[in-house]
Amino acid sequence: MKRLIVSVMLITMFSISFAPYVSAEEEKDKSNVEITPNAMSAISIDASSGKILYEKNAHKRLPPASITKIMSMLLIMEAIDKGKLKLDEMVRTSEYAASMGGSQIFLEQGEEMSVEDLLKGVAMASGNDATVALAEKVAGSEELFVEMMNNKVKQLKLENTRFANTNGLPAPDHYSTAYDIAIMSKELLKYENITNYTGKYEDYLRKDEKKPFWLVNTNKLVRFYPGVDGLKTGYTSEAKFCLSATAKKDDFRVISVVLGEPNTKTRNAEVSKLFDYAFSQFESYAIYDKGDVMDSITVDKASPKTLSLVADQPYRVVIKKGTPSDEIKHALELDEIQLPLQVGQRIGKLVVTMDDEILHEFDIESSIHMKRASWWELFKRSLTKMVTL
Structure with a gap:
């Protein structure tokens, strides 16, 4: 009996001593997998302070697809705020802007549309043509606007972002991270009226024509998750399904970003889980x-x-x-x-x-x-x- 007891004790000690060590970082990653198991990268931050509430591979460089348009919208809102651009100002569509493929509002060469309607086309329908038309209006050309985008990246001290175009179509050396996108989103939300566009579920363009163009927001969470009022979806075969979303509950606004999701259903479900986690675990405290x-x-x-x-x-x-x-x-x-x-x-x-x-x-x-x-x-x-x- 004594020999049996000693043998059991030795086996137990041996098992414990060779059990795999789990670091605090690994434990953190384990909890991340429970919330966003399918995302290649994810983050949630407080929109006021920028405090990170959750992260998974948040600094991994990935193609951002149409989430690129968050930076485009940020520069457009800055131009409006500085008086360089007016919402009721008309923009004439160039041949180049009209030639954009992918998501679009089907602008024709020479067609004129107001800045506000083009902004709706960018925010809700992810229009590549609308984005380029606005970029050309602000900077004179898409190339010069892209230069402005990358200068803004440096100003915000985002070390893992580089833009090659205004809309997120696949291009060499066009990348960002969940963290950088969250910071861009935070900056964009300083222009409070941006959610008048990103938070709408549906609207119309060309309202005075026989067949108005129906806009339906590509971000379905603005309809199906309480408090969501933006910001931007993205998809390419390379980037997969991406989303930077923001939701507000009382005085607490959260930004959640996921990159590289396998489909829209999973993308929306995991962003919803990020919001559920943030609002259940944290609260916002006002200093001023x-x-x-x-x-x-x-x-x-x-x-x-x-x-x-x-x-x-x-x-x-x-x-x-x-x-x-x-x-x-x-x-x-x-x-x-x-x-x-x-x-x-x-x-x-x-x-x-x-x-x-x-x-x-x-x-x-x-x-x-x-x-x-x-x-x-x-x-x-x-x-x-x-x-x-």
Whole structure:
């Protein structure tokens, strides 16, 4: 009996000592497989802070197909925001734009369509012809627009993305990653009215003609998953089925990206699971809402003298559900102001912490231009100061 007990103990010890070691990273990958087993790459992020909620091969370079149009739409929205392009402005279709294959809204050479209708064609129908027509309107040619796209990639510090065209048709050296696409999507969502187009399930083009062109959104989740209002699908035989989607629940907006799915049904199911996971495990905590005054800076020798720090966007962080809010702290860390100060120039950061660990850092930018006050302004200020003493 003693020999039997000793033998069993030795066998058990031997089995344990040679059991395969499972690292924390492998355990993480195991959980990823449970959510997106079919995607070649996937990620979910908080749309406000960019915090990663889930990832699987998120930095793997893959062909993005028509998700490329997220960057195209970002540059188009920037042009509209800067007044370089107007929604009611008419765009004339070139021979080249009309020649695009794949998904299209069947533009004819010489046909004119408004920027807004073309944007619908890009966002809802994934029109390659509409994308090129808008690109030519913004930059003069698709080649110059692609150069703008790649410059924006550098500006956003996306290290694994390169574009060769505006629409995602197969091309050498045209690639991106789930992470990079999520960041592009985050930037695009700063233009809040983009969801007026990406979030529609159906609409019409050429409404005044005998046969209006019926648009149906290629992203079926805008109809079948509560809170989804964008962003963009993609498919080529090389890239397979891709999707960058966004959903909002209360004040919590999530972006989920999958690349390389085998079919639309699986793609939609796995993106839905990513949203289910994010909304069940996390919540958004507001530090400042858009328009809140965070602080003000007085610069004695500047004109104007005072700079109000107003939140230009909601500053929110994501926390695990059930986290006590009193554990979350925040502080403004401002740089020394150097004149002249330009609009959009970084002047500091908002640091959010919990238990002395940094949750997120938001860059704070100037909302106004400040220059050196003239000697006359400084003289008047000194007189005013003397009078009030």
